[in-house]
Amino acid sequence: MTSLILTLVALLAVVLAVQGVIAWQRWRGTRLVTCPETRKAAAVEMDLKHAVLGAMAGRPDLRLSDCSRWPERGRCGQPCLTQVEESPHECLVLTMLEGWYGGRSCAYCRKQFGLIAWHDHRPGLRAPDGRLVEWKDVPPETFPDVLATHQAVCWNCLMAEGFRMRFPELVVDRPAQGHGDSHDHDHHDLVVPPPS
Numbered sequence: 001m002t003s004l005i006l007t008l009v010a011l012l013a014v015v016l017a018v019q020g021v022i023a024w025q026r027w028r029g030t031r032l033v034t035c036p037e038t039r040k041a042a043a044v045e046m047d048l049k050h051a052v053l054g055a056m057a058g059r060p061d062l063r064l065s066d067c068s069r070w071p072e073r074g075r076c077g078q079p080c081l082t083q084v085e086e087s088p089h090e091c092l093v094l095t096m097l098e099g100w101y102g103g104r105s106c107a108y109c110r111k112q113f114g115l116i117a118w119h120d121h122r123p124g125l126r127a128p129d130g131r132l133v134e135w136k137d138v139p140p141e142t143f144p145d146v147l148a149t150h151q152a153v154c155w156n157c158l159m160a161e162g163f164r165m166r167f168p169e170l171v172v173d174r175p176a177q178g179h180g181d182s183h184d185h186d187h188h189d190l191v192v193p194p195p196s
Helices: 002-027 048-057 081-086 093-101 140-149 155-166
Strands: 031-034 041-046 064-067 124-126 132-134 151-153 171-173 188-190
Touching: 002 048, 031 081, 031 093, 031 140, 041 140, 093 140, 132 155, 151 155
Parallel strands: none
Antiparallel strands: 031 041, 041 064, 124 132, 124 151, 171 188
């Protein structure tokens, strides 16, 4: 009898843990919503503790832990939560970025984007004025405007062209060998001057 009770308790603990993990995966990440009050894009984060505990209790309890509008407008009644509840995956910033890069080609090497390794080789952007921009420097609430005006840049070109912009005296351009674009990074040599 005692082993049956222990088995049931262990099974219940596993079920609760699985529900918690599913809720954590579903509600984590920065999301973009349209603020019902201002009608402008706002970046929001879900309160994961409440989402996970609510899921484990069988009563989803969704609330925001942060919003890009709060510093200037103060806390609100969180009416944007309906947008998150209706489309939890679609309003994720990561989902939006993957959709935007999908089917696009790098502004420099023209290679089409495939699966993006967001954890280590994040692509970047080329601004209308030619500057290179990394995503860490772009506030999420400005993503819609940035995506409308900037070009996609792959990680390799972001690194190579960024180096070229910062240290032009260390890069020697050689003409392409028979084919390829002048921005094909196989034809750039980095020259390090000898120590003085």
